[in-house]
Amino acid sequence: MLRKKVKTRFAPSPTGYLHIGGLRSALYAYLFAKQNKGKFILRIEDTDRSRYVEGAEIQIMNSLSKIGLKWDEGPYLNNDSKIKEKGQNGPYFQSKRLKIYGKYVDMLLKSDNAYHCFCSEERLKKLREEQKNNNQPTKYDGSCRSLPKKEVAKKLSNNEEYVIRLKVPDKGEIKFKDIIRGQVKFQMEDIDDQVILKSDGFPTYHLAVVVDDNLMDITHVIRGEEWISSTPKHILIYKALGWEIPEFAHLPLLLNKDRSKLSKRQGDVAVEDYFNKGYLVEALLNYIALLGWHPSDDKEIFSLKELIKNFELKRVQKAGAIFDVNKLNWFNCHYISNKSEKEIIKLADKYLPDIDHKLLIKILRLEKKRLETLDQIGDICSIFLGIVDYDPEILIFKKSNKEDTFKALNLVNDELVKYKKWKQDKLLKVLTSLVKDNNLKNGDLFWPLRVSLSGQEKSPPPEEIMEIIGKEESLNRINKALAKLK
Numbered sequence: 001m002l003r004k005k006v007k008t009r010f011a012p013s014p015t016g017y018l019h020i021g022g023l024r025s026a027l028y029a030y031l032f033a034k035q036n037k038g039k040f041i042l043r044i045e046d047t048d049r050s051r052y053v054e055g056a057e058i059q060i061m062n063s064l065s066k067i068g069l070k071w072d073e074g075p076y077l078n079n080d081s082k083i084k085e086k087g088q089n090g091p092y093f094q095s096k097r098l099k100i101y102g103k104y105v106d107m108l109l110k111s112d113n114a115y116h117c118f119c120s121e122e123r124l125k126k127l128r129e130e131q132k133n134n135n136q137p138t139k140y141d142g143s144c145r146s147l148p149k150k151e152v153a154k155k156l157s158n159n160e161e162y163v164i165r166l167k168v169p170d171k172g173e174i175k176f177k178d179i180i181r182g183q184v185k186f187q188m189e190d191i192d193d194q195v196i197l198k199s200d201g202f203p204t205y206h207l208a209v210v211v212d213d214n215l216m217d218i219t220h221v222i223r224g225e226e227w228i229s230s231t232p233k234h235i236l237i238y239k240a241l242g243w244e245i246p247e248f249a250h251l252p253l254l255l256n257k258d259r260s261k262l263s264k265r266q267g268d269v270a271v272e273d274y275f276n277k278g279y280l281v282e283a284l285l286n287y288i289a290l291l292g293w294h295p296s297d298d299k300e301i302f303s304l305k306e307l308i309k310n311f312e313l314k315r316v317q318k319a320g321a322i323f324d325v326n327k328l329n330w331f332n333c334h335y336i337s338n339k340s341e342k343e344i345i346k347l348a349d350k351y352l353p354d355i356d357h358k359l360l361i362k363i364l365r366l367e368k369k370r371l372e373t374l375d376q377i378g379d380i381c382s383i384f385l386g387i388v389d390y391d392p393e394i395l396i397f398k399k400s401n402k403e404d405t406f407k408a409l410n411l412v413n414d415e416l417v418k419y420k421k422w423k424q425d426k427l428l429k430v431l432t433s434l435v436k437d438n439n440l441k442n443g444d445l446f447w448p449l450r451v452s453l454s455g456q457e458k459s460p461p462p463e464e465i466m467e468i469i470g471k472e473e474s475l476n477r478i479n480k481a482l483a484k485l486k
């Protein structure tokens with residue numbers, strides 16, 4: 001157990017839905033705080049007004065709540081869906097903390113760790129273009145770094161527009177130890193004189209994140225790898241303000257299967273999309289926990305409680321983690337099939353077809369193991385409710401022919417007419433003996449029988465379908481298939 005009271009945070013920008021990557025950052029920060037008996041807070045980083053999306057903070061809070069990650073401080077929605085705040089360190093919206101940042105900007109200016117920059121957008125654009133053309137890194141050239149105080153005062157009294165920049169030392173290096181990546185080094189020459197206060201009076205992320213993490217007593221900053229190159233700038237600010245530097249853990253990137261950065265183009269990235277498709281909270285949570293972390297043994301199934309106990313920040317991998325929806329489906333299928341039929345019906349309420357309750361229970365008892373997402377429930381039920389017309393060609397197995405198919409279905413029909421006990425185990429035995437006794441191959445019989453019962457090339461095994469639809473309907477469908485083959 002760590003000596004200092006651990007405090008972590010999730011600090012999303014309200015620019016849209018909660019992203020899978022955001023959820024993973026939140027989850028790891030939550031797990032680390034909780035396993036150390038610490039606190040986990042939510043802070044909304046809304047200083048970039050141009051990227052603000054109305055209501056995004058509400059969506060983010062709703063998604064986190066659905067997942068069951070409870071935060072100890074920060075904004076929350078009360079029963080009337082109004083935003084309230086809890087905790088001693090508020091406000092938890094950065095846009096409400098402008099005065100606080102102003103104070104620290106003044107301190108940085110006074111200690112000569114920051115300076116006014118009056119360069120116009122136009123000049124900066126030209127500078128960037130020149131640097132690009134010369135194959136140089138794009139960086140502020142320091143033109144306002146040593147403006148005489150008098151000139152600054154004059155420009156200010158003339159109401160000239162300005163930003164405040166961080167004065168990054170010319171030389172040297174900056175090192176820090178990342179919990180996941182070990183020693184990380186940056187050369188000062190590669191660090192830009194970052195804008196910390198914009199001309200609209202809003203701080204940039206870089207200043208606000210440091211001020212807030214310090215004032216909110218954050219001990220461990222756990223966030224995505226895309227922020228690692230910002231960390232040296234943050235450390236310079238911590239040092240300039242004489243503050244203790246928190247520990248950092250930068251989580252590996254999330255990748256598509258082709259190893260490109262996880263993006264909308266190759267599938268859903270919003271957590272909400274997964275809820276809408278009928279993924280269970282347990283499955284999402286379990287799968288996302290394993291995106292970059294795995295335990296020392298090969299245990300894969302974890303509840304939130306078990307994750308709190310077992311998660312190890314130090315074991316998080318450096319290499320990018322591939323988001324594989326098939327694996328997520330596997331987890332979802334696992335959690336769905338462990339639920340009772342009644343629970344599934346409750347969870348899948350909005351996807352249920354118009355179907356008799358008893359029949360639905362019967363279907364789910366046998367077929368829930370095939371549900372990868374709850375929204376497949378309609379498809380799974382459809383073949384039990386009736387079959388749509390199909391092309392007789394699909395009745396014939398690829399290694400068989402029309403005659404054998406006809407023969408096999410006839411045999412099945414003649415044999416099954418005799419049976420009363422209509423249970424899948426018994427039915428399977430009968431079908432297997434029919435294959436054997438008549439010198440057929442499995443595909444000659446099982447394939448056409450399954451297609452005749454479902455009308456589809458892909459469907460559950462015939463004995464399962466038959467048990468659910470009963471003897472009369474089964475024989476009916478087999479006879480229809482025979483008629484189609486004539």
Ligand code: GLU
Pocket residue numbers: 011012013045205209222223224227
């Ligand atoms: N506001 C940043 C984001 O949207 C948070 C980065 C951090 O955690 O420091 O991802």
